[in-house]
Amino acid sequence: MKNIIIFALIVIAGTGGELCVSRAMKVIGEARSFHPRDIADHIFRALRVPWMWLGVGMMATAFFALLGALSVFNVSFVVPVTALSYVAGAFGGVAFLGERVNRQRWLGVLLVAIGVTLVCLSSR
Amino acid sequence: MTPHKAFHLKTYLVILVMVLAGPLGNVLLGKGMKHIGEFAVWPPSALIHAGLRIFTTGSIWLGIASLITFFVAYMLALSWADYSFVQPASSLAYGVVALLGYWILGEQVSPLRWAGIAVICLGVFVVGRTAPRTTGHGATGHETAGQETGEARLA
Numbered sequence: 001m002k003n004i005i006i007f008a009l010i011v012i013a014g015t016g017g018e019l020c021v022s023r024a025m026k027v028i029g030e031a032r033s034f035h036p037r038d039i040a041d042h043i044f045r046a047l048r049v050p051w052m053w054l055g056v057g058m059m060a061t062a063f064f065a066l067l068g069a070l071s072v073f074n075v076s077f078v079v080p081v082t083a084l085s086y087v088a089g090a091f092g093g094v095a096f097l098g099e100r101v102n103r104q105r106w107l108g109v110l111l112v113a114i115g116v117t118l119v120c121l122s123s124r
Numbered sequence: 125m126t127p128h129k130a131f132h133l134k135t136y137l138v139i140l141v142m143v144l145a146g147p148l149g150n151v152l153l154g155k156g157m158k159h160i161g162e163f164a165v166w167p168p169s170a171l172i173h174a175g176l177r178i179f180t181t182g183s184i185w186l187g188i189a190s191l192i193t194f195f196v197a198y199m200l201a202l203s204w205a206d207y208s209f210v211q212p213a214s215s216l217a218y219g220v221v222a223l224l225g226y227w228i229l230g231e232q233v234s235p236l237r238w239a240g241i242a243v244i245c246l247g248v249f250v251v252g253r254t255a256p257r258t259t260g261h262g263a264t265g266h267e268t269a270g271q272e273t274g275e276a277r278l279a
Contacts, residue, residue: 034203067153067178071162075154076225076233076241079147080218083244086251104250111247118240 006069007081014062015088019096020055026097027051073123080119086112131204138201139213146194146214147221151228152187158229159183211252215245 028045031038046052069078090109093099101109160181163174178184201210222241225231 067157067184068163068165070150070154070157071160074225074231075151075229076222076231076237078154079150079221080237080241080244083218083248086248090251104253108247108250108252111250112244113247115240115243115245115247118243119237120240122234122237122240 003069003072006065007084009065010062010069010082011084011088013058013065014082015085015092017055017058017060017062018085018089019092020051020058022055022097024049024051024055077119077123081116083112084116135201135205135209138197139210141197142194142201142210142214143216143220145190145197146217147224149187149190149194150221151224152183152190154187154225155229156181156183156187208252212249215248215252218244218248 024046027049028042031042033039066078066082087109090101090105094101156178160174160177163177164170165174198210198214218241222231222233222238226233
């Protein structure tokens with residue numbers, strides 16, 4: 001049970017964090033100049049969007065959950081299982097960002113899910 | 125060397141850095157955390173103690189440095205190459221992490237796990253080969269949720 005919570009935190013907090021950051025970056029708009037001063041300005045504007053803070057907090061949570069998982073399991077098990085974030089990302093993109101996911105991308109997501117299932121079966 | 129060749133060489137070099145530094149970072153984090161072992165997160169004093177142990181472990185910092193290298197290489201690659209080219213290439217990382225786990229940490233990787241990793245690589249490759257943007261240009265997703273895009277029609 002504890003292990004399921006750790007992996008759920010890695011995948012859901014990680015993907016949720018990326019969705020929040022993605023949303024924050026869309027609020028402030030596309031970066032058009034790569035002059036250091038403009039980049040700094042862009043970052044400061046991003047930090048004023050609450051979605052950014054929520055996203056960074058969730059990504060930090062996911063990182064510490066990853067460290068927790070790595071303290072118990074092998075890297076060759078933990079990292080492939082975190083590929084579930086592609087599954088969570090596809091559903092999250094549809095639900096929170098209004099993205100359209102085409103059939104080919106769903107096929108890729110299905111393959112990732114099958115692969116993760118095989119990796120999980122290999123740990124028994 | 126022609127500029128065209130130099131461009132390709134630069135792109136492949138940066139992708140090579142990505143595919144090696146990302147998995148290496150995870151393997152180094154794994155090495156550090158295995159050294160620390162399982163830790164408690166409750167009460168808070170135990171969590172602080174665990175945090176101190178984590179951030180005084182050398183391989184954790186090496187792992188973080190390696191992951192930052194990965195991230196910089198990823199951003200650099202995305203700044204000139206297409207996402208639909210960079211992202212499928214990065215699917216190799218799932219294979220590399222198992223190889224490095226086997227070589228550096230001596231992890232046992234069963235044939236079933238190799239098969240699972242291969243299917244994951246294929247799946248990530250297929251996800252990446254689709255157009256990276258399905259919402260309208262310069263607009264938030266909610267405004268364009270009902271908008272037909274060329275890619276959606278093709279699908």
